[in-house]
Amino acid sequence: MVDATALTGTIRSTRGGLEINGNNVPLTDVAVILLGNKATISGGAMTMLAKYDIILLNCDWRGVPDLVAYPWIDNSRVAARHRYQAELSQPRRKNAWQQIVRSKIEGQENNLTAASLPAAQRLRVIRKSVRSGDPDNREGQAARAYWQVYFGEDSQFQRVPGSADRLNAMLNYGYTIMRGFVIQAISASGLWPTYGIWHRNRSNSFALADDLIEPFRPAVDFIVQNLDTDASLEIPTVKKQLVSVLSMPMNGLGGSTVATSIYELAAQLAYYIENDRDRLEPAVWVPPQDSPRLE
CATH class of the missing domain: 1.20.120.920 (CRISPR-associated endonuclease Cas1, C-terminal domain)
Structure with missing residues (x-):
């Protein structure tokens, strides 16, 4: 995930990734991007997100997501x-x-x-x-x-x-x-x-x-x-x-x-x-054992 909620400047596309304030981020390592009020994103970067099937969450001034953008997919089914x-x-x-x-x-x-x-x-x-x-x-x-x-x-x-x-x-x-x-x-x-x-x-x-x-x-x-x-x-x-x-x-x-x-x-x-399964079997959450309090 890329968190740009606290950044200023522009997120641009670069070959195989994004350029965020001069730093290159490979898109193969990203699934979701959080975009805040202090950051902007170029159209080319948006196209790259669609190509790599990445979700964009726009965030309000508190950093809480308030809008989602997701790519169309090319799937024959x-x-x-x-x-x-x-x-x-x-x-x-x-x-x-x-x-x-x-x-x-x-x-x-x-x-x-x-x-x-x-x-x-x-x-x-x-x-x-x-x-x-x-x-x-x-x-x-x-x-x-x-x-x-x-x-x-x-x-x-x-x-x-x-x-x-x-x-x-x-x-x-x-x-x-x-x-x-x-x-x-x-x-x-x-x-x-x-x-x-x-x-x-x-x-x-x-x-x-x-x-x-x-x-x-x-x-x-x-x-x-x-x-x-x-x-x-x-x-x-x-x-x-x-x-x-x-x-x-x-x-x-x-x-x-x-x-x-x-x-x-x-x-x-x-x-x-599609009737290829008789029933859903969702995974069940089990907390890790002996978990310390998080800081």
């Missing part, structure tokens, strides 16, 4: 997959959403277990009762039980998307960076981000990203929970820690990283909507 997405049957939508919700709750449960919080047992019961399509909103029930205790039973924390308080701001930032990777994975798999599995708001151009990100949110939660108590987005190293979650192993032991698991889920979905 794209039109067919878009059609399959639009025609995906309701039973298969519901089954896919059930698996996504179960994976998300299990990741939250694993976070609580790692923090030695007894509420993990409550989430385990909720997870096992998730039905096809989650008509009972077990996802919401699990979220309430989870957020009540994850940052401490006396913290009085309330998860409010878009809120600017310290903890919510860090969660929002981490989720937004992760959402950029999900959008990139969706594009790379020849899927259309507007056609969601469960999120269907007509004003949401990335409804599918909001579906597929769910199993990976607990990874961001873990990073925030393990930061110092005075951590905030005002500290540059905190942003780096939030971005680093994408390179962490998804299962806590090794193997596929969070970023790789995101791509794997998007690829699974592409085969699922």
